[in-house]
Amino acid sequence: MIFNTTHSSKENKESINEFVGKSYGFIESIKLKGIGSKRMVIDNVSPNLKQYLNTVSDINYANLELRPKGVLIHIIKGLQNFTWAIPYYQLVIYRTNASSIHAQGKFIHFKNNRMFKENKLFFDKLLNEKIKFDEQYHFQT
Numbered sequence: 001m002i003f004n005t006t007h008s009s010k011e012n013k014e015s016i017n018e019f020v021g022k023s024y025g026f027i028e029s030i031k032l033k034g035i036g037s038k039r040m041v042i043d044n045v046s047p048n049l050k051q052y053l054n055t056v057s058d059i060n061y062a063n064l065e066l067r068p069k070g071v072l073i074h075i076i077k078g079l080q081n082f083t084w085a086i087p088y089y090q091l092v093i094y095r096t097n098a099s100s101i102h103a104q105g106k107f108i109h110f111k112n113n114r115m116f117k118e119n120k121l122f123f124d125k126l127l128n129e130k131i132k133f134d135e136q137y138h139f140q141t
Contacts, residue, residue, distance in 0.1 A: 001015070001019060001084070001085050001104070002049075002052065002082055002083070002084045002085075003015065003016060003082065003083045003084075003085065004080065004081070004082055005074075005081045005082065005083045006079070006080045006081045012083075015085075016072070016083065016085050019069075019070065019085045019087060020067040020068070020069050020070030020071065020072060020085050020086070020087055021067045021068035021069035021070065022067070022068070023035075023065075023067065024066065024067070024068070032066065032125065033125075034122070034125075035065060035066040035067075036063060036064065036065045036066070036122075037063050037064040037065075037119045037122040037123075038063065038115060038118050038119055038122075039061045039062065039063045039115065040061065040062055040063065040064075040110045040111070040115050040116050040119060041059055041060070041061060041110065041111040041113060041115060041116070042060040042061065042062050042075070042108060042109070042110060042111070043098065043109045043110055043111040043112075044100075044108075044109040045106070045107065045108050045109070046105070046106045046107045046108075048105065048106055049084075049106050049107075049108060052075050052077055052082045053075070053077060054077055054078060058078075060075070060076075060077075061075075061076055062074060062075045062076070062108065062110070064119075064122065064126065066125070066126065066129055069087055069088060069133065070085060070086050070087040070088050070090075070091065071086050071088070071091060071101075071126060072084070072085055072086075073086065073101065073108065084106075084108075086101070086103040086104070088129070088130045088133040088134065089133075089134075090103040090104055091103050091130055093123070093126070093127065093130075095123075097112050098110050098111060098112035098116055099116070099123060
């Protein structure tokens with residue numbers, strides 16, 4: 001679910017909190033050694049996400065934020081901010097030469113450059129949080 005978060009609204013905040021959980025507190029974020037990524041360059045997105053990117057030849061950036069039940073992807077388009085809320089049960093991460101995040105019929109692919117390499121520890125943390133979340137539900141194989 002994508003929200004326009006340029007201006008804060010109570011409805012958006014409540015929906016995001018219901019979807020992926022409330023933001024971690026100060027002590028919890030210190031225990032996790034940070035809950036946000038550095039900004040990364042967006043290389044490619046699915047056609048249904050193109051409307052949230054700059055149409056001119058500007059570089060598009062995004063950063064990620066961990067939540068207890070999911071992850072938020074913050075996309076900046078000029079003076080507007082959009083937030084894509086993804087619960088862990090819908091999250092799929094592909095790691096090839098860079099990384100792409102897939103959920104809800106959409107995807108975002110990040111460029112493999114210095115900024116992406118600085119976020120390697122964050123992606124490891126994201127995968128660990130997803131695994132912890134999935135372990136709550138014991139599936140029969």
